[in-house]
Amino acid sequence: MKKVTIYEVARESNVSLATVSRVINGSTAVKEDTKQRVEEAINRLGYRPNAIAQGLALSRTTTIGLIIPANSITFSGRLINGLCDVAKIYEYSVYLHTITEGVTDIKEIIDEVIKSRVDGVIIYADKKLDDSVKLLEEYNIPMIVIGDKISSDSICSVYVDYEKAVYELCNEYLDKGIDDIGILQDHRNDNRSIQMRKGAEKAFKEHKKEYTGYVEVAKDNRSTYKFLKSYFKNHSHKVFIADRDSQAMAALNVVTEYGVKVPEDMELVCMNESKYTSSVRPEISSFVVPSYDIGAVSMRLMTKMLKNEDVEEKEKCLDILYQPRSTTKE
């Protein structure tokens, strides 16, 4: 099929291209009669407006860039679903960029994003943002940060308060006199690990204790299971908190193999419920994080920024719900 442009449509329907443009965009009123002629021609020719040309003419692409660490994408499915669903509603397209540590340079990604002239950027922050993203501000590209509490003129964020969640959880245990609480570091998400640690430290401090249960994992560790296998050989905890489902599952397997009864001897909590945490036996007590909503809210926020609508909260915190299952007592 030959490429059909607005010119062909104009010629076929005996109007100027300006009128065709009006019909396409429903902007100014066009006489019903001519409008029909134009629409008929559009359908007959199979005309599809060229978004690239529109983008150039308008200096606006109705496109946003989504940047996600390759490591995080496996468990960002629902987030992406939420984001794309909302993008669809507001007629935005999304450019996806993954960043693979040691392979993809974040600077290059930012460069690409700027060149592509997206209207805005949504970035999944698994750790403190690299300085290069500040470049986006210079180019007046609004940004939503997912997973960190941060904001500025052109930056909003959407996050879940893991610190508070862990703080409250620790408080409960401390009030019961239990203070042997392990927290497993997650290299897939520095931000969350840091928050979790802070939450524990705060709770312990308020109970006049020092928190020493943070379990650091060597960065080059290939398997959580193997790490824990050696860790639990000469360590134990009354309560153990893992960030991701697979970490919690690994912990469950390891301690069980060492004859530790869960939850009798050790209670286990996962910070991010997934269908897997409740598919293992015993089912793992977890926090339910609204992943879909995080994506949806982020995109919605982005549309508001782009339309200069009023943004009441620049740092939007979504609720996280504790769902006790079988790896904790009572």
Added chain:
Amino acid sequence: MKKVTIYEVARESNVSLATVSRVINGSTAVKEDTKQRVEEAINRLGYRPNAIAQGLALSRTTTIGLIIPANSITFSGRLINGLCDVAKIYEYSVYLHTITEGVTDIKEIIDEVIKSRVDGVIIYADKKLDDSVKLLEEYNIPMIVIGDKISSDSICSVYVDYEKAVYELCNEYLDKGIDDIGILQDHRNDNRSIQMRKGAEKAFKEHKKEYTGYVEVAKDNRSTYKFLKSYFKNHSHKVFIADRDSQAMAALNVVTEYGVKVPEDMELVCMNESKYTSSVRPEISSFVVPSYDIGAVSMRLMTKMLKNEDVEEKEKCLDILYQPRSTTKE
């Protein structure tokens, strides 16, 4: 920061915009001296070529569209990683479109894709392709189909032969005299379910038997676990094959709850290994599907089509490896 265009750069470095263009694209030779002047100006001004304008001028966007059913995205993480990594190498950007059954109309997505003037489309096919994708052919947009064996002038495909895998698996059991093999339908992926069933039927036919073990699941069933809970109340199998990890895990839980010993009383195989299938106890025997490669190969194939390079195989089959673990005997 003011938008800086190729004109500013030209003016600042006392050359014409044509020369700047040459420097950017490294096309024709430019005198080293002037080239340096231009590059200096580019850096000083923070100039980034406008990909939209380039796209319009070249009628080529170095952009591809990726279409994935929302239902499949949760387990397409590694596929996306592979695809994006290769896209990066060849300097392509990717537009992500999810399609949510009952919400997103595939026709609209195709429309969007055409408007966006991507150079090609990669589509994850969880079922037979809708007719509307044929529209892409009319618009001369090359397409890669992931998950189905199919090709034409402008279509290539990348897939894994689940039919053969199940065929061979069934053959082994049939040769041992075991013919009570259940296969659980997966509504998330019609194509795979159909292939699996075919594989079994073929094996049974060759053994002069009729295959009757295909377990159909009502489409409105919300939880595989609940379905299987009622199914296994009055059914049993010597061998049970599930498509996805969570289905296999559900089956394992259900039969265990009914006192069925795995693998002694029932063997269990999952068609798609994930970190979860080997995180449960017993570890589930599974086929290892090279998800990352599927994405990578698809994108590589796409670049070949776009450069009119020779494509030796239009229907590319990737190998799948059986990994026996603890839910099967011997």
Added chain:
DNA sequence: CTGAAAGCGCTAACAC
């Protein structure tokens, strides 16, 4: 209500 024309930022002949 509709048409003419300028311009969005860049590339690619074509001259010199």
Added chain:
DNA sequence: GTGTTAGCGCTTTCAG
């Protein structure tokens, strides 16, 4: 080697 110029396909004043 480098500059000039005509598009790429569309939107948007500005006239009429």
